[in-house]
Amino acid sequence: xxxxxxxxxxxxxxxxxxxxxxxxxxxxxxxxxxxxxxxxxxxxxxxxxxxxxxxxxxxxxxxxxxxxxxxxxxxxxxxxxxxxxxxxxxxxxxxxxxxxxxxxxxxxxxxxxxxxxxxxxxxxxxxxxxxxxxxxxxxxxxxxxxxxxxxxxxxxxxxxxxxxxxxxxxxxxxxxxxxxxxxxxxxxxxxxxxxxxxxxxxxxxxxxxxxxxxxxxxxxxxxxxxxxxxxxxxxxxxxxxxxxxxxxxxxxxxxxxxxxxxxxxxxxxxxxxxxxxxxxxxxxxxxxxxxxxxxxxxxxxxxx
Numbered sequence: 433x434x435x436x437x438x439x440x441x442x443x444x445x446x447x448x449x450x451x452x453x454x455x456x457x458x459x460x461x462x463x464x465x466x467x468x469x470x471x472x473x474x475x476x477x478x479x480x481x482x483x484x485x486x487x488x489x490x491x492x493x494x495x496x497x498x499x500x501x502x503x504x505x506x507x508x509x510x511x512x513x514x515x516x517x518x519x520x521x522x523x524x525x526x527x528x529x530x531x532x533x534x535x536x537x538x539x540x541x542x543x544x545x546x547x548x549x550x551x552x553x554x555x556x557x558x559x560x561x562x563x564x565x566x567x568x569x570x571x572x573x574x575x576x577x578x579x580x581x582x583x584x585x586x587x588x589x590x591x592x593x594x595x596x597x598x599x600x601x602x603x604x605x606x607x608x609x610x611x612x613x614x615x616x617x618x619x620x621x622x623x624x625x626x627x628x629x630x631x632x633x634x635x636x637x638x639x640x641x642x643x644x645x646x647x648x649x650x651x652x653x654x655x656x657x658x659x660x661x662x663x664x665x666x667x668x669x670x671x672x673x674x675x676x677x678x679x680x681x682x683x684x685x686x687x688x689x690x691x692x693x694x695x696x697x698x699x700x701x702x703x704x705x706x707x708x709x710x711x712x713x714x715x716x717x718x719x720x721x722x723x724x725x726x727x728x729x730x731x732x733x734x735x736x
Contacts, residue, residue, distance in 0.1 A: 457724055458502060460731070461510045468516025476573040477527050503720045508708030511680060511727045514736050515704065519678055523704065529572045529599050532701045541667050542698040545602035548588065552596055561585045568601045604698060607690035608653055615651070615686040617665060618708050621730060623673030626681060627709055627719060645713055657695070664697040680730045681708050
Protein backbone atom coordinates (compact mmCIF):
# COMPACT_ATOMS: atom_id res chain seq x y z
CA UNK A 433 0.00 0.00 0.00
CA UNK A 434 2.88 2.35 0.83
CA UNK A 435 4.40 1.67 -2.59
CA UNK A 436 1.11 2.53 -4.29
CA UNK A 437 0.96 5.81 -2.37
CA UNK A 438 4.57 6.54 -3.27
CA UNK A 439 3.94 6.06 -7.00
CA UNK A 440 0.75 8.14 -6.85
CA UNK A 441 2.66 11.01 -5.24
CA UNK A 442 5.46 10.60 -7.78
CA UNK A 443 2.94 10.71 -10.63
CA UNK A 444 1.27 13.80 -9.14
CA UNK A 445 4.64 15.57 -8.89
CA UNK A 446 5.33 14.59 -12.49
CA UNK A 447 2.00 16.08 -13.65
CA UNK A 448 2.56 19.30 -11.71
CA UNK A 449 6.03 19.76 -13.21
CA UNK A 450 4.72 18.82 -16.65
CA UNK A 451 2.05 21.51 -16.67
CA UNK A 452 4.33 24.07 -15.02
CA UNK A 453 6.54 23.83 -18.11
CA UNK A 454 3.62 24.69 -20.42
CA UNK A 455 2.81 28.38 -20.87
CA UNK A 456 -0.59 29.93 -21.65
CA UNK A 457 -0.09 29.76 -25.43
CA UNK A 458 0.81 26.08 -25.26
CA UNK A 459 -2.27 25.47 -23.09
CA UNK A 460 -4.51 27.22 -25.60
CA UNK A 461 -3.04 25.18 -28.46
CA UNK A 462 -3.55 21.96 -26.48
CA UNK A 463 -7.16 23.02 -25.77
CA UNK A 464 -7.88 23.35 -29.51
CA UNK A 465 -6.14 20.06 -30.16
CA UNK A 466 -8.55 18.46 -27.66
CA UNK A 467 -11.60 20.25 -29.11
CA UNK A 468 -10.68 19.27 -32.66
CA UNK A 469 -9.57 15.72 -31.88
CA UNK A 470 -12.70 14.12 -33.36
CA UNK A 471 -12.18 16.09 -36.59
CA UNK A 472 -8.51 15.14 -36.64
CA UNK A 473 -9.39 11.44 -36.48
CA UNK A 474 -11.45 11.84 -39.67
CA UNK A 475 -8.49 13.16 -41.67
CA UNK A 476 -6.82 10.80 -44.15
CA UNK A 477 -3.25 11.88 -43.43
CA UNK A 478 -0.64 9.09 -43.47
CA UNK A 479 2.62 9.23 -41.53
CA UNK A 480 5.16 6.97 -39.88
CA UNK A 481 4.05 5.59 -36.50
CA UNK A 482 7.74 5.37 -35.51
CA UNK A 483 8.08 9.14 -35.86
CA UNK A 484 5.04 9.74 -33.66
CA UNK A 485 6.30 7.34 -30.96
CA UNK A 486 9.65 9.16 -30.99
CA UNK A 487 7.94 12.53 -30.41
CA UNK A 488 5.71 11.18 -27.64
CA UNK A 489 8.70 9.71 -25.81
CA UNK A 490 10.53 13.02 -26.01
CA UNK A 491 7.49 14.96 -24.77
CA UNK A 492 7.37 12.74 -21.67
CA UNK A 493 10.69 14.22 -20.57
CA UNK A 494 9.18 17.73 -20.47
CA UNK A 495 9.18 18.08 -16.61
CA UNK A 496 13.00 18.00 -16.52
CA UNK A 497 13.49 20.36 -19.47
CA UNK A 498 13.65 24.15 -19.79
CA UNK A 499 10.76 26.43 -20.85
CA UNK A 500 11.78 26.29 -24.52
CA UNK A 501 11.80 22.51 -24.79
CA UNK A 502 8.22 21.82 -25.96
CA UNK A 503 8.23 24.63 -28.53
CA UNK A 504 11.65 23.58 -29.77
CA UNK A 505 10.68 19.91 -30.03
CA UNK A 506 7.42 20.58 -31.91
CA UNK A 507 9.02 23.38 -33.98
CA UNK A 508 5.90 25.55 -33.80
CA UNK A 509 3.53 22.91 -35.21
CA UNK A 510 1.41 22.86 -32.03
CA UNK A 511 -0.02 26.29 -32.89
CA UNK A 512 -1.86 24.91 -35.94
CA UNK A 513 -4.22 22.90 -33.69
CA UNK A 514 -7.00 25.50 -34.06
CA UNK A 515 -7.39 24.38 -37.70
CA UNK A 516 -8.75 20.97 -36.67
CA UNK A 517 -11.49 22.61 -34.62
CA UNK A 518 -12.35 25.71 -36.67
CA UNK A 519 -11.47 24.72 -40.26
CA UNK A 520 -11.48 20.90 -40.58
CA UNK A 521 -12.53 20.99 -44.27
CA UNK A 522 -9.60 23.26 -45.09
CA UNK A 523 -7.24 20.83 -43.33
CA UNK A 524 -8.59 18.03 -45.53
CA UNK A 525 -8.01 20.07 -48.67
CA UNK A 526 -4.50 21.20 -47.81
CA UNK A 527 -3.50 17.65 -46.88
CA UNK A 528 -4.13 16.41 -50.44
CA UNK A 529 -1.37 16.43 -53.06
CA UNK A 530 -4.04 16.63 -55.77
CA UNK A 531 -5.46 19.81 -54.26
CA UNK A 532 -2.07 21.52 -54.55
CA UNK A 533 -1.83 20.50 -58.22
CA UNK A 534 -5.05 22.44 -58.92
CA UNK A 535 -4.04 25.46 -56.80
CA UNK A 536 -0.62 25.83 -58.41
CA UNK A 537 -2.15 25.55 -61.86
CA UNK A 538 -4.74 28.22 -61.01
CA UNK A 539 -2.07 30.63 -59.73
CA UNK A 540 0.48 29.88 -62.49
CA UNK A 541 3.08 28.47 -60.09
CA UNK A 542 5.56 25.88 -61.36
CA UNK A 543 4.83 22.39 -60.04
CA UNK A 544 6.25 18.97 -61.02
CA UNK A 545 4.37 17.43 -63.94
CA UNK A 546 1.68 15.00 -62.80
CA UNK A 547 1.71 11.75 -64.80
CA UNK A 548 -0.75 9.49 -62.99
CA UNK A 549 -3.05 9.69 -59.98
CA UNK A 550 -4.94 6.91 -58.27
CA UNK A 551 -7.64 8.22 -55.95
CA UNK A 552 -9.26 5.31 -54.14
CA UNK A 553 -9.63 2.91 -57.09
CA UNK A 554 -9.90 5.53 -59.87
CA UNK A 555 -6.81 5.79 -62.07
CA UNK A 556 -6.27 8.96 -64.13
CA UNK A 557 -3.48 9.20 -66.74
CA UNK A 558 -2.26 12.71 -67.57
CA UNK A 559 0.91 12.07 -69.57
CA UNK A 560 2.62 9.10 -71.18
CA UNK A 561 5.12 7.20 -69.04
CA UNK A 562 8.63 6.40 -70.28
CA UNK A 563 9.45 3.02 -68.71
CA UNK A 564 13.19 3.79 -68.63
CA UNK A 565 12.84 7.05 -66.69
CA UNK A 566 12.70 7.71 -62.94
CA UNK A 567 9.55 9.11 -61.31
CA UNK A 568 8.46 10.14 -57.83
CA UNK A 569 5.62 8.26 -56.12
CA UNK A 570 3.84 10.06 -53.28
CA UNK A 571 0.83 9.11 -51.15
CA UNK A 572 -1.93 11.65 -51.83
CA UNK A 573 -2.42 12.19 -48.10
CA UNK A 574 1.14 11.52 -46.90
CA UNK A 575 2.96 13.65 -44.34
CA UNK A 576 6.53 13.92 -42.96
CA UNK A 577 7.96 12.30 -46.08
CA UNK A 578 5.98 9.11 -45.47
CA UNK A 579 5.79 6.71 -48.42
CA UNK A 580 7.68 8.88 -50.92
CA UNK A 581 9.59 6.66 -53.34
CA UNK A 582 11.83 6.95 -56.38
CA UNK A 583 10.64 4.37 -58.92
CA UNK A 584 11.25 3.39 -62.53
CA UNK A 585 8.55 3.79 -65.15
CA UNK A 586 8.39 0.01 -65.62
CA UNK A 587 7.51 -0.42 -61.91
CA UNK A 588 4.43 1.79 -61.96
CA UNK A 589 1.98 -0.90 -63.07
CA UNK A 590 2.88 -2.93 -59.98
CA UNK A 591 1.97 -0.04 -57.68
CA UNK A 592 -1.24 0.66 -59.60
CA UNK A 593 -2.28 -2.94 -59.10
CA UNK A 594 -1.42 -3.19 -55.38
CA UNK A 595 -1.98 0.27 -53.86
CA UNK A 596 -4.48 3.15 -53.80
CA UNK A 597 -4.30 6.91 -53.17
CA UNK A 598 -1.00 7.97 -54.66
CA UNK A 599 0.38 10.12 -57.46
CA UNK A 600 3.24 9.69 -59.92
CA UNK A 601 5.19 12.91 -60.51
CA UNK A 602 8.06 14.13 -62.59
CA UNK A 603 11.46 13.89 -60.87
CA UNK A 604 13.19 17.26 -60.48
CA UNK A 605 16.73 17.60 -61.91
CA UNK A 606 19.06 19.89 -59.98
CA UNK A 607 22.01 21.05 -62.09
CA UNK A 608 23.19 23.72 -59.61
CA UNK A 609 24.03 21.68 -56.51
CA UNK A 610 25.59 18.21 -56.40
CA UNK A 611 22.99 16.82 -54.01
CA UNK A 612 19.22 17.12 -54.04
CA UNK A 613 18.32 20.59 -52.78
CA UNK A 614 15.03 21.64 -51.20
CA UNK A 615 14.31 25.15 -50.01
CA UNK A 616 11.83 25.28 -47.14
CA UNK A 617 10.27 28.75 -46.94
CA UNK A 618 7.81 29.51 -44.15
CA UNK A 619 5.44 32.35 -45.03
CA UNK A 620 2.98 33.99 -42.66
CA UNK A 621 -0.67 34.91 -43.13
CA UNK A 622 0.51 38.50 -43.76
CA UNK A 623 2.48 37.41 -46.83
CA UNK A 624 5.81 37.90 -45.04
CA UNK A 625 8.58 35.33 -44.80
CA UNK A 626 9.27 34.03 -41.30
CA UNK A 627 12.36 31.96 -42.10
CA UNK A 628 14.00 30.03 -44.91
CA UNK A 629 16.43 27.13 -45.06
CA UNK A 630 18.18 25.21 -47.82
CA UNK A 631 18.49 21.51 -47.19
CA UNK A 632 20.73 19.18 -49.16
CA UNK A 633 20.76 15.40 -48.94
CA UNK A 634 20.89 12.27 -51.04
CA UNK A 635 17.22 11.50 -50.36
CA UNK A 636 14.03 12.73 -51.99
CA UNK A 637 12.21 14.37 -49.06
CA UNK A 638 12.82 17.21 -46.58
CA UNK A 639 13.27 14.69 -43.74
CA UNK A 640 16.87 14.50 -42.59
CA UNK A 641 20.06 15.87 -44.06
CA UNK A 642 22.09 19.02 -43.29
CA UNK A 643 20.53 22.43 -43.75
CA UNK A 644 21.66 26.02 -44.14
CA UNK A 645 19.79 28.87 -42.46
CA UNK A 646 19.28 31.36 -45.28
CA UNK A 647 18.87 34.19 -42.74
CA UNK A 648 22.54 33.82 -41.84
CA UNK A 649 24.17 32.27 -44.92
CA UNK A 650 24.00 32.68 -48.66
CA UNK A 651 21.70 30.05 -50.16
CA UNK A 652 22.19 30.83 -53.84
CA UNK A 653 25.12 30.32 -56.19
CA UNK A 654 24.67 33.63 -57.98
CA UNK A 655 22.53 36.77 -58.09
CA UNK A 656 20.67 35.63 -61.20
CA UNK A 657 19.43 32.52 -59.42
CA UNK A 658 18.53 34.57 -56.35
CA UNK A 659 16.55 37.08 -58.43
CA UNK A 660 14.62 34.28 -60.13
CA UNK A 661 13.85 32.77 -56.74
CA UNK A 662 12.57 36.11 -55.42
CA UNK A 663 10.08 36.40 -58.28
CA UNK A 664 8.91 32.83 -57.68
CA UNK A 665 8.62 33.31 -53.92
CA UNK A 666 6.51 36.45 -54.38
CA UNK A 667 3.85 34.28 -56.05
CA UNK A 668 3.73 31.98 -53.03
CA UNK A 669 3.63 34.88 -50.57
CA UNK A 670 0.68 36.37 -52.48
CA UNK A 671 -1.06 32.97 -52.63
CA UNK A 672 -0.81 32.57 -48.87
CA UNK A 673 -2.01 36.09 -48.09
CA UNK A 674 -4.96 36.09 -50.51
CA UNK A 675 -6.24 32.49 -50.42
CA UNK A 676 -5.08 31.00 -47.11
CA UNK A 677 -5.08 33.92 -44.67
CA UNK A 678 -6.71 31.72 -41.99
CA UNK A 679 -3.56 29.58 -41.90
CA UNK A 680 -0.98 31.21 -39.65
CA UNK A 681 2.03 29.73 -41.46
CA UNK A 682 2.66 27.60 -44.55
CA UNK A 683 5.89 25.73 -45.22
CA UNK A 684 6.63 25.66 -48.95
CA UNK A 685 8.95 22.99 -50.36
CA UNK A 686 10.76 24.43 -53.37
CA UNK A 687 13.23 22.72 -55.70
CA UNK A 688 15.48 23.69 -58.57
CA UNK A 689 14.62 22.04 -61.89
CA UNK A 690 16.84 22.15 -64.98
CA UNK A 691 15.60 21.48 -68.49
CA UNK A 692 18.32 21.83 -71.13
CA UNK A 693 19.63 25.40 -70.60
CA UNK A 694 16.66 26.58 -68.56
CA UNK A 695 16.91 26.69 -64.75
CA UNK A 696 13.76 27.40 -62.76
CA UNK A 697 12.09 26.84 -59.41
CA UNK A 698 9.20 24.47 -58.72
CA UNK A 699 7.02 24.19 -55.62
CA UNK A 700 6.27 20.65 -54.52
CA UNK A 701 3.51 21.56 -52.05
CA UNK A 702 2.47 23.73 -49.15
CA UNK A 703 2.62 22.24 -45.65
CA UNK A 704 0.53 22.99 -42.58
CA UNK A 705 1.35 21.60 -39.11
CA UNK A 706 4.88 22.15 -40.35
CA UNK A 707 8.17 23.04 -38.70
CA UNK A 708 8.28 26.84 -38.61
CA UNK A 709 11.94 26.68 -37.60
CA UNK A 710 14.52 23.90 -37.28
CA UNK A 711 15.06 22.02 -34.01
CA UNK A 712 18.83 21.99 -34.63
CA UNK A 713 19.07 25.71 -35.40
CA UNK A 714 21.37 27.42 -32.90
CA UNK A 715 19.06 30.47 -32.90
CA UNK A 716 15.99 28.46 -31.86
CA UNK A 717 15.28 30.66 -28.80
CA UNK A 718 15.10 33.75 -30.99
CA UNK A 719 12.75 32.03 -33.45
CA UNK A 720 10.51 30.69 -30.69
CA UNK A 721 10.17 34.09 -28.97
CA UNK A 722 9.43 35.83 -32.28
CA UNK A 723 6.98 33.21 -33.49
CA UNK A 724 5.03 33.19 -30.22
CA UNK A 725 4.46 36.93 -30.62
CA UNK A 726 3.13 36.30 -34.13
CA UNK A 727 0.89 33.50 -32.81
CA UNK A 728 -0.51 35.76 -30.10
CA UNK A 729 -1.29 38.50 -32.65
CA UNK A 730 -2.89 36.01 -35.07
CA UNK A 731 -5.01 34.43 -32.34
CA UNK A 732 -6.18 37.88 -31.18
CA UNK A 733 -7.10 39.04 -34.70
CA UNK A 734 -9.07 35.86 -35.40
CA UNK A 735 -10.72 35.55 -31.99
CA UNK A 736 -8.98 32.28 -31.18
